[in-house]
Amino acid sequence: MLEKLSENLFDKISIDFLRNQVMKNAYGNNDTVIAALDPRILLLWYLFFGLAPWFMKDVVLLLGMFLLVAALACMARIAPLVLFLFCIGVFTQTGYLLLISLFFGGNMETVAPLLVMTLKVAVVSLASVTVFSGLDPDRLANGLEWFGCPERFSFSISFGYRMLPVLMEEFQNILLSYRLRGNAPAKDTFVGKVRWFVYQVKVIMMAFYPLMLNTAKRSRTTVEALELKGYRYASQNMAVKRIRLASLRLGNRDIWFVGISAAWMAACVGFSWWVRGGML
């Protein structure tokens, strides 16, 4: 049973799995409510939810924000791996302190500030995850460009996503070259296990060199093709930017989205007043 489980786990944590998750995150959710929103609105929304929590200490308000962001994260259908990393992240930031203080008999007074901190981190990171993985990279790039990000930057984002699957597959193959041709240390003893682990990490690092060299070789064609496709001219031509950004349009959906977010926040503020009033 145990053997089966470990086998199963080992199958799951493979490069193939990682690749699939990254792709899912980038492209697998372009039909969600979040993905259909105007990227500019989402970026503004993120500006608020990414910054505001740092200046708040009201637990109720933060809890309200957390619920809203969590609901949106569900709607954005974020890949499980990313959510898992998010949980780990929050936990290692402050969550473990919260648990430890509870375990050692901490009361409300010690727990409250920690809870506030944890909620802050959770809201901010969940908001980032929602915006950056709910949007497909292309729309994100367009949104950033509208706010004045250099065109080259936004091009690199979408080009990066174009190349990502290719690179990951190549990386996987190079790693396999190492694994099949290399000779990993035996991992029967504890020292052996440590050595095996060090070896694996070393191989992963070494595999980057061939990958980079291969990419360099590849890029010659890409550079020429970009020249032929007039990429250089486009960066000098304002009309191109206008055409490219013409696809960004505010719709009813965006108004609803902003409206609901604002209404929810107002309700939270009201509720928190009421709670505090009640307490006093």
Next chain:
Amino acid sequence: MIRIEDLTFTYPGAEKPSLKKIRLHVEKGDFLAVIGNNGCGKSTLCKTLNGLIPHFISGDMEGHVLIGGEDTQEQQVGSLARKVGYVYQDFENQIVRPTVLDDASFACLNYALEGHEERGRKALSMCGLKEKEGDFIWQLSGGQKHLLALAGALALGPEVLILDEPIAQLDPFHARQTYEILEKLNREYGKTIIVIEHHTEYIARYCKHAILMRDGEILWKLPAREALRQVEDLEESNIFPPQVTLAAYQLKKRGILLENVPLPTTLEEGKEAFSSCRFWPCVGRHQEEKPLGEVMVDLENIRAGYRAVKGESRPIFDGFSLKIRRGEKVALIGSNGAGKSTMMKLMIGLMKPEAGRISLQGQNTRKMSPEEMAKRISMVYQNPEEMFIKDSIEADIAYAMRVRKVPDWRERTEKLLELFHLTGIKDRDGRLLSGGQMRRASLAIGIALNPGILLLDEPTANLDIATRHEIMGTLELLKGITETVVIATHDMQLVCQWADRILVLKDGRLIADGAREEIFADREVERQVGIQPPEIYAMGRALSEKADCYTIEEFIDCFQEMEVNCFQEMEANCFQEMKGEGFGYAGEAV
């Protein structure tokens, strides 16, 4: 349309010019093939046409290139790109956007042309990719990516299209599809098309003119079929004329075909030219019954597939079983996406099956460490670049033996270098070698550990035909080292010359399994998978129902008699009877 006057070009740092005094006129609406051996200046010539030379790639350029009457020197690459479209040999690197429509219209957008999406769409529908416009690049097959690269060039509405080895990476089905689209563009839309091409069968069928280049010069420009009849010139440049032409050439040499018969270049011409030859069924390939060897690979009831990015994942294999025995030379064929690579990945443990059992020499692979596996099985990837993990091929070949402390690894490395003719270049980085050298090096790496089974994924893809012949020769070298070899390939000439067992895959199912005689005679297989036997086989069949010749040599043996009389017919029947009884017979093929 294109006029080149006394063009000489030298790359910076090069001693000799890559192009010497080129003069060339190409008329509007031509379909021109550029042929020549590696390094003769074909690609350089084509890059002078779209202005990359001299505007983007510097060097010494003399003479003039005129496109539609205008000198390329005086124009920008941007305005030239609207007149001349270019599709690279490594077209995948030419696609820079994540979605199909986006990439097709990217150039139009950059030049701020009106209605860039409409233009992109139009180009896609010209290339038969209309339904795919919303797809992501990684959802496309190799053939579709090529068409997309073509569409990206077409979207700007150029009058001239240049394609560098368009079908080198495609299976025969997609290759035909690509050429049919090119033909349509040429005929219906009046585009002038220039292809750099090694596949002379396609030149015969589709092109109007051909030029032969050697050492930076143009030897001649002739109508395509006339060009392919210049067998001596072509062979000197390491170009192989169509099999039909070669066969006729050989027969002429032996005096069997008359001098005044023009050499045929296509099947239709062949029917005419060979009409005087009679089928002589003396050569059937001797089928020796080999005793069944030990089972090397055993796949039992495998289910496997990839995780889908969206929706339910669909298994590629479900309940798939296969045994491969010692000493078999197996060819794995089927169209792109049929599961060939997946099967190899399963065998070598890169992928784990969801259900079922894979054994190598009777041992379950699940419990095997990669190191143990490597002793039994080895794989040479389709991209040799991914096998170069060190900075010289010598170190690459030695790596596996060195880390495993194989006692005489130095000697063995030296032997392998010698065997594959790599000693002279052993200190160079594998990535910087030519295509054929890279393949040879990757083969040497693959067999360094003396594996019992060797898997080769498309060993002849992307190679010009001369290099392909070289690789086939190299495969012969493997005989003494590795007995069991599995090759996934689209190359039917390789299959016919080399394999003794052919597996045909379609959608993860094995639809045929047998020797070449059974596979190619099976109409059903041909219909389902669209595999095509080599041209010479089709030629033989067109001449006689009974002909079964897979190589030029077999064809010549079969058809070396003139039509004479019925006496020979009797004799032939006699031979067949003998064959049936299992006697040895004349002209036994090796």
